Every structure is written in C-alpha cells, then in structure tokens.
Amino acid sequence: MPELDMTRSFRRTVRTFVNLLPIFTGMLLLTSLVLTLFPERLYAGFFGSSNTLDALIGASVGSMAAGHPLASYLLGGELLDNGVSLVAVTALIVSWVTVGLVQLPVEALLLGARFAFCRNVISFFSAIAVALLSVWSLRYIG
Amino acid sequence: MPSRRKKTGFGGWLFLLLVLTAYGITGVIDTETTGQALRFSATVMLSALPAVVMVFFLLLAADLLFKPAWIKRHLGRTAGVNAWLLAVVGGVLASGPVYAWYPLLRELRDKGMRAPLAAVFLYSRAVKLPLLPLMIHYFGLAYTLVLCLYLLGFSIANGVLMEKLENPGEPSD
Numbered sequence: 001m002p003e004l005d006m007t008r009s010f011r012r013t014v015r016t017f018v019n020l021l022p023i024f025t026g027m028l029l030l031t032s033l034v035l036t037l038f039p040e041r042l043y044a045g046f047f048g049s050s051n052t053l054d055a056l057i058g059a060s061v062g063s064m065a066a067g068h069p070l071a072s073y074l075l076g077g078e079l080l081d082n083g084v085s086l087v088a089v090t091a092l093i094v095s096w097v098t099v100g101l102v103q104l105p106v107e108a109l110l111l112g113a114r115f116a117f118c119r120n121v122i123s124f125f126s127a128i129a130v131a132l133l134s135v136w137s138l139r140y141i142g
Numbered sequence: 143m144p145s146r147r148k149k150t151g152f153g154g155w156l157f158l159l160l161v162l163t164a165y166g167i168t169g170v171i172d173t174e175t176t177g178q179a180l181r182f183s184a185t186v187m188l189s190a191l192p193a194v195v196m197v198f199f200l201l202l203a204a205d206l207l208f209k210p211a212w213i214k215r216h217l218g219r220t221a222g223v224n225a226w227l228l229a230v231v232g233g234v235l236a237s238g239p240v241y242a243w244y245p246l247l248r249e250l251r252d253k254g255m256r257a258p259l260a261a262v263f264l265y266s267r268a269v270k271l272p273l274l275p276l277m278i279h280y281f282g283l284a285y286t287l288v289l290c291l292y293l294l295g296f297s298i299a300n301g302v303l304m305e306k307l308e309n310p311g312e313p314s315d
Contacts, residue, residue, distance in 0.1 A: 022154035077280035
C-alpha cells in the first residue's frame with residue numbers, strides 16, 4: 001500500500017535524521033572548537049609541502065576516522081576555509097568513506113581477510129589518486 | 143537500508159555529550175575562546191541549514207525508492223558488464239553504515255557474486271546522493287561533479303584491480 005509505505009518511510013527517515021543531528025551538531029561544535037583553539041598556523045605546518053604529501057596525510061587521517069560522511073564534509077569544509085589544501089581535504093573525505101581501519105576486523109571476518117586487506121589498501125591509494133586527479137581536473141576546467 | 147541495521151543510534155548523542163563536556167571544560171578555562179567557537183558554530187550552522195533540510199527530503203526519497211531487496215535481487219544474479227554497472231548503482235543507492243552491508247555482501251558472495259563486485263559496491267558508496275546538497279554547499283557544484291565522476295570511475299578500477307589480485311592472469315569481464 002503506497003500510503004503505508006510513505007508513512008513508514010517518513011518515520012524511518014525522521015529516525016535516521018534524528019540520529020544524524022547529534023553527529024552533525026557535535027562535529028560542527030568540535031570543528032569550531034578545534035579551529036578556534038588551534039589556529040591555522042598550528043596545523044598548517046603539517047600540510048603544504050607538496051600535493052602528494054598533503055594527499056597522503058589527508059588519506060591517512062580519513063582512513064582512521066569512523067564517523068558519518070557528513071562529519072567529513074563539515075571537517076573538510078572548515079579545514080579548507082582555514083587554509084588546508086583541497087588535495088588534502090579531498091583525500092580525507094574520500095578515504096573517510098572508502099577505507100575503514102576501524103571496520104577492518106569485521107570486514108575481514110565477513111568477507112575474508114585477503115579481500116578486506118587488499119580492498120582497503122587499493123582504496124587508500126585510490127583516495128590519493130582521486131584527490132590529485134580531481135584537483136588537477138578542476139584547475140584544468142578553470 | 144538493510145534490515146539488520148540498528149534502529150537507534152545512541153553513539154551520536156554520546157558524541158555530542160562528549161563535545162559539550164569539552165566545551166564545558168574549555169569554558170571554565172577560557173570563556174572568551176569558547177564563546178568565539180560557539181558563535182562560529184552558529185554561523186556555520188545557519189549557512190548550512192538549507193542544505194541540511196534538503197538532505198532530509200533526499201533521505202526520504204532514497205528510502206521510498208531504493209530497497210535492499212532490489213539490490214539483492216539484481217546483484218545476486220546478474221553477470222558481465224551489467225553486474226559491474228549494477229554494483230556501482232547499488233553502492234550509490236546504498237545508505238546506512240558500511241558494516242550493515244557486510245552481511246548482505248557475504249550472503250550474495252555465498253550465492254555466487256564475485257569478490258570484485260563487492261569491492262565495486264563498497265567503493266561506490268562514497269557517492270552519497272542524499273548528502274550531495276551539503277557537499278555542493280561546502281565545495282561547490284563543479285568540485286562535487288568532478289569528484290563524483292572520479293569516484294564512480296575508480297570504483298570500477300578498484301574492482302578490476304581486485305579481480306587481478308584474486309585471479310592473476312585471467313582477463314576481466
């Protein structure tokens with residue numbers, strides 16, 4: 001029944017959204033606090049040596065994170081506004097979703113250790129490649 | 143969304159509580175900086191609000207239109223190029239936490255789905271349709287389009303690489 005489907009979907013969406021709200025608010029508050037407490041000059045030293053190194057650092061941070069992708073957009077957006085390169089931010093948001101160090105044991109258990117290891121390694125290097133290619137393409141497009 | 147998914151998420155609330163505690167501690171030490179951080183949060187929150195509202199409606203649309211049963215039905219039996227495309231589409235449409243999809247992928251693999259397709263599915267999850275408005279809000283439309291295209295392309299590339307690793311010497315589909 002379509003009406004029943006709609007009500008059920010609406011309830012499910014509200015539940016999902018309500019579960020997202022604390023993550024969104026918490027990440028927003030945390031990012032603001034970190035950026036206010038540790039100004040740009042403090043973490044700018046980690047980035048900016050080269051695009052590849054920026055991508056490597058961004059991908060490493062993203063691989064260790066296990067939060068909702070929404071949080072990576074918020075964090076990435078604020079880092080970008082505070083001078084961190086787009087390559088680093090892109091590598092972070094891509095690896096945030098595609099690489100899962102935290103979920104690795106579960107993935108290995110259910111899908112096989114070899115599969116989980118290979119997939120995560122390939123995804124890590126893909127995040128770096130995607131970040132570099134995206135930024136180069138954007139520069140090319142103008 | 144997978145049926146085995148958790149219905150409630152206290153983790154998010156716990157996270158918010160921890161952040162508020164950090165604010166409380168920082169507030170005691172340095173009221174001015176904490177106030178500055180709160181004002182900054184409010185500004186960002188207000189600017190992101192329209193995108194967040196749009197996310198709600200896109201989540202609703204995704205829930206109404208795309209069911210795990212569809213993904214299971216199509217990914218489980220298709221082969222060839224279609225299977226690769228369906229793995230990409232399935233990944234893009236899949237919502238919820240990644241670990242909730244592992245049991246379904248395991249089940250599909252037990253029924254004959256090849257491992258590279260599972261890799262394609264997991265990688266293409268990086269394209270989050272309901273969250274696109276927020277990505278556009280933060281990074282712009284051009285960036286979002288370029289990134290999504292690369293993500294889709296790399297999901298296939300990941301699958302091909304996984305296939306090469308699984309069956310060295312054999313040509314892919």
